[in-house]
Amino acid sequence: EVQLVESGGGLVKPGGSLILSCEVSAFTFSDAWMSWVRQAPGKGLEWVGLIKRKSDGGTTDYAAPVKGRFTISRDDSKNKLYLQMDSLKTEDTAIYYCTTLSLGGMAVWGQGTTVTVSS
Amino acid sequence: DVVMTQSPLSLPVTVGQPASISCRSSQSLVYSDGNTYLSWFQQRPGQSPRRLIYKVSNRDSGVPDRFGGSGSGTDFTLKISRVEAEDVGLYYCMQGTHWYTFGQGTKLEI
Numbered sequence: 023e024v025q026l027v028e029s030g031g032g033l034v035k036p037g038g039s040l041i042l043s044c045e046v047s048a049f050t051f052s053d054a055w056m057s058w059v060r061q062a063p064g065k066g067l068e069w070v071g072l073i074k075r076k077s078d079g080g081t082t083d084y085a086a087p088v089k090g091r092f093t094i095s096r097d098d099s100k101n102k103l104y105l106q107m108d109s110l111k112t113e114d115t116a117i118y119y120c121t122t123l124s125l126g127g128m129a130v131w132g133q134g135t136t137v138t139v140s141s
Numbered sequence: 142d143v144v145m146t147q148s149p150l151s152l153p154v155t156v157g158q159p160a161s162i163s164c165r166s167s168q169s170l171v172y173s174d175g176n177t178y179l180s181w182f183q184q185r186p187g188q189s190p191r192r193l194i195y196k197v198s199n200r201d202s203g204v205p206d207r208f209g210g211s212g213s214g215t216d217f218t219l220k221i222s223r224v225e226a227e228d229v230g231l232y233y234c235m236q237g238t239h240w241y242t243f244g245q246g247t248k249l250e251i
Contacts, residue, residue, distance in 0.1 A: 067190065067233055069241035083240070119189060126178030126196055126237035131189040
């Protein structure tokens with residue numbers, strides 16, 4: 023069974039940085055497009071960004087609210103996905119989910135990791 | 142940006158009865174490859190979201206056949222033929238044609 027396990031969440035002050043990780047198992051990570059989706063407390067789902075597989079260029083794209091502040095990367099040798107978050111704002115407080123991308127949407131989701139941005 | 146609008150936002154239902162959720166997009170979701178990238182997700186209380194339907198009407202593996210998706214262009218519907226107690230939760234539509242945007246969510250309650 024495909025599994026995605028996020029880690030790295032926590033409490034950080036506004037303006038600070040945090041790195042989230044997502045460890046993937048039971049499928050060929052290097053073949054997958056991956057994304058991050060977040061959910062603010064009591065709110066709906068918001069796409070954060072994606073990274074393509076290396077054979078498709080390995081490029082990244084981001085939602086407007088995080089562009090220039092967040093960076094997605096991957097290490098196919100470790101089956102890991104990362105989300106580097108800089109210049110964090112209180113409105114970045116959310117559960118962050120790692121997902122696979124296929125057939126036009128988020129196919130498999132992790133359990134999420136919670137990020138709280140507060141002074 | 143493509144705006145996804147769901148209705149209703151709250152849906153009280155009775156076990157064994159049908160339920161229907163509507164989703165409208167602010168522009169056509171037909172992609173240049175001819176596909177329409179409209180998905181539906183279920184989020185049970187305290188759980189991560191789970192995809193139920195992709196490309197309008199295709200059920201993901203393991204999804205009960207009481208869930209069905211339909212629609213085209215800008216208007217889409219998720220139907221549950223006979224609601225079960227385990228279906229309680231939030232339901233989101235999402236478009237994947239112009240990047241990705243989600244609807245506001247519909248709370249299904251019994």
